[in-house]
Amino acid sequence: xxxxxxxxxxxxxxxxxxxxxxxxxxxxxxxxxxxxxxxxxxxxxxxxxxxxxxxxxxxxxxxxxxxxxxxxxxxxxxxxxxxxxxxxxxxxxxxxxxxxxxxxxxxxxxxxxxxxxxxxxxxxxxxxxxxxxxxxxxxxxxxxxxxxxxxxxxxxxxxxxxxxxxxxxxxxxxxxxxxxxxxxxxxxxxxxxxxxxxxxxxxxxxx
Amino acid sequence: xxxxxxxxxxxxxxxxxxxxxxxxxxxxxxxxxxxxxxxxxxxxxxxxxxxxxxxxxxxxxxxxxxxxxxxxxxxxxxxxxxxxxxxxxxxxxxxxxxxxxxxxxxxxxxxxxxxxxxxxxxxxxxxxxxxxxxxxxxxxxxxxxxxxxxxxxxxxxxxxxxxxxxxxxxxxxxxxxxxxxxxxxxxxxxxxxxxxxxxxxxxxxxxxxxxxxxxxxxxxxxxxxxxx
Numbered sequence: 001x002x003x004x005x006x007x008x009x010x011x012x013x014x015x016x017x018x019x020x021x022x023x024x025x026x027x028x029x030x031x032x033x034x035x036x037x038x039x040x041x042x043x044x045x046x047x048x049x050x051x052x053x054x055x056x057x058x059x060x061x062x063x064x065x066x067x068x069x070x071x072x073x074x075x076x077x078x079x080x081x082x083x084x085x086x087x088x089x090x091x092x093x094x095x096x097x098x099x100x101x102x103x104x105x106x107x108x109x110x111x112x113x114x115x116x117x118x119x120x121x122x123x124x125x126x127x128x129x130x131x132x133x134x135x136x137x138x139x140x141x142x143x144x145x146x147x148x149x150x151x152x153x154x155x156x157x158x159x160x161x162x163x164x165x166x167x168x169x170x171x172x173x174x175x176x177x178x179x180x181x182x183x184x185x186x187x188x189x190x191x192x193x194x195x196x197x198x199x200x201x202x203x204x205x206x207x
Numbered sequence: 208x209x210x211x212x213x214x215x216x217x218x219x220x221x222x223x224x225x226x227x228x229x230x231x232x233x234x235x236x237x238x239x240x241x242x243x244x245x246x247x248x249x250x251x252x253x254x255x256x257x258x259x260x261x262x263x264x265x266x267x268x269x270x271x272x273x274x275x276x277x278x279x280x281x282x283x284x285x286x287x288x289x290x291x292x293x294x295x296x297x298x299x300x301x302x303x304x305x306x307x308x309x310x311x312x313x314x315x316x317x318x319x320x321x322x323x324x325x326x327x328x329x330x331x332x333x334x335x336x337x338x339x340x341x342x343x344x345x346x347x348x349x350x351x352x353x354x355x356x357x358x359x360x361x362x363x364x365x366x367x368x369x370x371x372x373x374x375x376x377x378x379x380x381x382x383x384x385x386x387x388x389x390x391x392x393x394x395x396x397x398x399x400x401x402x403x404x405x406x407x408x409x410x411x412x413x414x415x416x417x418x419x420x421x422x423x424x425x426x427x428x429x430x431x432x433x434x435x
Contacts, residue, residue, distance in 0.1 A: 161237060
């Protein structure tokens with residue numbers, strides 16, 4: 001499978017991730033030689049359902065060991081599979097950025113082997129972009145549920161934004177549709193916290 | 208993860224103290240949830256989101272309308288929810304973050320979902336008419352933010368203008384507030400006859416637009432088939 005074919009499979013698989021912001025970062029990081037980030041951003045183009053695309057939005061791989069029912073990449077699905085190497089994602093990002101197709105990289109992944117291994121691979125992409133390519137543009141990494149705190153710290157060092165999908169709005173939905181995730185232990189700590197507490201909040205100051 | 212928030216707070220605190228930091232996720236963190244894969248109503252979606260904003264200090268929560276996938280499980284619905292539902296959730300999200308609304312007051316409908324035909328702020332105004340009319344020359348910032356058709360920027364402009372002069376209906380229109388939605392809910396320095404509509408039962412039809420937005424992408428389809 002060549003890079004174009006992989007790109008077709010893995011970019012298509014990433015279309016379910018709804019994040020189009022390429023801004024919100026403070027300022028371009030020091031020492032970068034190409035690319036910049038802004039507090040406010042613009043969007044480049046729109047998909048047929050009205051979403052805008054300004055990021056190279058791809059999965060590192062759509063192989064996955066989980067079996068979440070709502071997900072097209074679940075282990076029991078017969079979707080075509082592909083996997084990028086770290087080098088391939090780095091070179092794609094740089095090539096696209098230099099051609100002004102994208103404002104940044106949005107990288108997510110199916111889970112292969114285990115959470116830590118997958119997270120390490122994604123961090124490697126961000127790190128290579130920052131250190132080897134001196135890329136200062138926007139990078140958004142999905143953190144993998146269950147990855148160790150050290151890896152999260154490392155990811156935050158290279159990425160502009162981190163995100164964790166809470167997937168479904170309530171616990172009940174989650175137990176029904178995402179069997180591997182049903183144990184709250186496998187959840188990122190804050191998601192569990194947010195689910196459990198339903199205390200009345202102090203009134204917020206309007207902005 | 209909880210770790211991400213702690214680490215972000217730690218880094219900002221260090222930075223404030225004048226220490227040199229390596230930087231940690233300067234654009235913060237976000238999340239997304241799938242809407243319409245289960246029958247969970249919008250009010251629960253919004254409550255979860257508001258918890259995430261207040262406790263985890265997320266920058267954004269993305270709502271993603273469930274789209275059917277091939278060979279899906281029987282427990283999943285066969286079709287995606289209307290895209291407008293996602294749009295209404297984002298509008299409600301903005302009301303929570305920038306307009307001082309609480310998650311449970313936004314959803315007024317009996318089935319605990321946002322109404323699809325009118326925007327959530329207008330829906331709130333129609334359900335809470337005792338709050339109106341709001342006098343644009345006297346009301347506080349928080350009260351002004353609740354008027355349908357008036358956004359954060361307009362409110363700021365109103366506040367800065369009224370230091371110097373009283374605002375009339377024509378001034379509001381000149382500020383480009385959505386006057387059709389606004390007119391029944393505000394008192395201005397001059398006579399505003401539309402305020403009398405506030406108690407009418409058919410107020411909803413008076414403040415909603417009759418024109419229907421044509422779809423750009425339907426047109427592409429009909430161009431191919433030749434059917435209208």
